[in-house]
Amino acid sequence: MMRRDHCLRILAARVTDQIVVPVFQAAFDWLAIKPDGLNYTAVGAMGQASSHALGLALGRPDKRVIVLDGDGSLLMNLGSLVTIAGVAPKNLVHFVCENDTYEANGGHPIPGAGRVDFAGLARAAGYRGAHDFADLDTFAARVDEVLHAEGPVFATLRVVAGDPAPQDFAALHSLEARRAFVERLRAV
Amino acid sequence: MRIDSPAAGAVTATAERIRGADILAAVRRAGIATVVSVPDIVTSDGLLWPISRDPSLAHVRVCKEDEGVSICAGLACAGRRALLLIQHTGLLDSVNALRAIAVDYGTPICMIVGLQGLEPDREPPRSASLGVRVVEPLLDVLGIAHARLGARGDEAAIEPAFDRAYRDWMPYAFIVTRPPV
Numbered sequence: 001m002m003r004r005d006h007c008l009r010i011l012a013a014r015v016t017d018q019i020v021v022p023v024f025q026a027a028f029d030w031l032a033i034k035p036d037g038l039n040y041t042a043v044g045a046m047g048q049a050s051s052h053a054l055g056l057a058l059g060r061p062d063k064r065v066i067v068l069d070g071d072g073s074l075l076m077n078l079g080s081l082v083t084i085a086g087v088a089p090k091n092l093v094h095f096v097c098e099n100d101t102y103e104a105n106g107g108h109p110i111p112g113a114g115r116v117d118f119a120g121l122a123r124a125a126g127y128r129g130a131h132d133f134a135d136l137d138t139f140a141a142r143v144d145e146v147l148h149a150e151g152p153v154f155a156t157l158r159v160v161a162g163d164p165a166p167q168d169f170a171a172l173h174s175l176e177a178r179r180a181f182v183e184r185l186r187a188v
Numbered sequence: 189m190r191i192d193s194p195a196a197g198a199v200t201a202t203a204e205r206i207r208g209a210d211i212l213a214a215v216r217r218a219g220i221a222t223v224v225s226v227p228d229i230v231t232s233d234g235l236l237w238p239i240s241r242d243p244s245l246a247h248v249r250v251c252k253e254d255e256g257v258s259i260c261a262g263l264a265c266a267g268r269r270a271l272l273l274i275q276h277t278g279l280l281d282s283v284n285a286l287r288a289i290a291v292d293y294g295t296p297i298c299m300i301v302g303l304q305g306l307e308p309d310r311e312p313p314r315s316a317s318l319g320v321r322v323v324e325p326l327l328d329v330l331g332i333a334h335a336r337l338g339a340r341g342d343e344a345a346i347e348p349a350f351d352r353a354y355r356d357w358m359p360y361a362f363i364v365t366r367p368p369v
Contacts, residue, residue, distance in 0.1 A: 040265065044288030048258040051250075055262020055270075058222070058248070079251030087248055178293060182265050 002136045004097055005029050005162030008068070010140050011095075014147055017188055019060070021053045022068035024104045025161065026097045027172055030068060032165040038063075038188070040181050041172040047076025050084060050094060057089040057151075060185065064091050064147070071098040071118065072110045078121065084152050085126030092151040094122070097159050122154035134158040203339035208234030208368035211300070211337065212242070214346035219354075220269045220298065222246040224256040228275030230302030234368030236273060253278030254285035261295045269354055272299045276323045276363070283326070290359035291330055297359040298350045300337070306365055312336075327361055338365035 004026065012034040019038045022030040027041050040056065043049045049069050057065040074081075074096050084092060100113035110116070123130040129149050133139040133156065146155050171177060212235065215223075223239050225247065239245055250256045253274045260270045279286070279301050290297040305317045315321040327334045335345050346362065353360040 040262075042289075042293055043258065044261070044293060045254065045258075045285045048254065048285060048289070051255040051258035052262040054248075054255075055259040055264075056266050057262075058246070058259070059263045059266025059268040077252075077255065080255055083248070083250045083255055173293070175294075178265075185266065 001134055002139065002157065002159050003162035004099070004157070004159040005033065005165070006136055007097075007133075007139060007157050007159060008033050010136070010143055011066075014143060015066070018064040018066050019053075019056050019185070020066045020068065021049050021056070023049045023073050024070050025165075026068040026070060028165040028167050029162070031171070038181065038184055039177075042178045042181075044173075047073045047080075049073060050077060050080040053092060053094070054080070054084050054087060054089060057092040058087070061089070061091055063188075064093065065089075066147075067092070067094045069094060069096045070103070071096055071100065071116070072102045072105075074118065075110060075116075081122050081125035081127070081154075085122075088126075088128070088152060090151050092153075093147060093149075094127070094152060094154045095157055096154070097157050099159050099161065103161065119154060119156045127152045127154045129153040131155040132158070205366050206337050206340050206342055206364075206368045208238055210340070210343045211235060211346065211368055212238060214343045215271055215300075215350070216244070218269065218298075218347045218350035220271045220350065222248065222263060222268060222270040223273055224248045224250055224259050224270055225273040226250055226253050226256065226275065226278050228273070228278075228302035228304060230275065230304050230364050230367050231273060231300065235300070239273070252281070254282040257282055257285040257289050257297055260297050261289050261293070264296050264354070269296075269350070270298070271350075272297060274299065275302045275304050277304065277319060279323065279361070280319065280326070283330070286332065286359065287330060291332065294357045295359065296350075296353040296357055298353050299359070299361040300364060301361055302364045308366075312363065312365060323363060332359045332361055334361040334363055336365050337362045337368070
């Protein structure tokens with residue numbers, strides 16, 4: 001099992017001009033680690049990150065789009081795996097931080113906690129590649145392969161919470177953040 | 189919140205039915221090049237099948253309508269205009285996504301929504317079907333501007349409404365009251 005913030009620091013070291021769509025706790029961690037990136041945090045409703053990412057990937061095929069999804073979130077929009085695989089955007093990388101809980105909603109277990117194979121679901125849906133990481137050294141060794149593979153590619157990150165990051169929900173959904181993202185994306 | 193004339197989309201036996209080709213032409217004039225859809229029997233023959241055969245339109249088939257709301261939002265942020273073509277049942281299923289993404293965020297989600305089950309001789313608010321008659325009041329409560337597409341000529345409202353949606357970053361919904369021919 002890996003600490004989520006440790007995973008995200010490894011990822012952040014590789015992120016330059018990619019669009020990143022993080023959700024909930026991964027978003028708070030990510031914004032603390034990489035606040036100056038092309039971060040799209042306004043996904044509006046739980047589960048929708050991967051669908052926003054698909055729209056961004058279709059709208060900007062010249063950019064890589066990285067989703068930092070949650071396991072509870074993905075369960076609310078499992079059909080998006082099939083939709084994404086059907087559209088098959090080459091520039092979409094879909095990470096799921098699997099901690100088996102609704103961390104932002106009291107820490108209750110997700111349905112099927114410990115039994116759901118998210119990478120297996122993505123593979124069965126038709127993603128071009130699907131990976132499952134539970135060891136930080138292995139993830140560090142293979143993250144470039146995941147990030148540069150032809151998409152859609154999927155990776156489960158089996159994580160526990162790390163150091164707590166500030167939880168600013170208003171900032172995630174703020175008009176200023178959305179405007180800043182759109183303006184920055186237009187410029188690059 | 190309806191901004192068309194009260195007669196637009198009226199369900200009458202005498203009005204000539206709207207043509208799917210005219211709707212699609214208006215959609216293209218609005219600069220829309222991507223259609224995100226879940227099949228709907230009202231718009232299937234007149235709109236969705238022609239869209240699926242049109243190489244000038246990118247067509248994204250989604251499993252569930254709220255996915256489509258988010259895909260259109262991502263496209264909008266990337267500078268691309270899109271149409272969400274769904275059935276009213278899918279709109280009802282997507283209320284939270286529409287509330288958050290389209291309304292709270294102020295995102296140009298442009299929709300054409302088939303009103304499945306509307307009786308031929310009734311206006312939508314007078315339908316015997318609860319699911320049908322709540323659609324327009326629900327859009328009013330959400331603050332989503334809307335108009336009807338039913339009679340030939342109604343399509344004239346599409347281009348200005350979708351242009352305004354993208355100019356002002358707001359959602360808009362057209363409700364299809366009769367199957368386009």
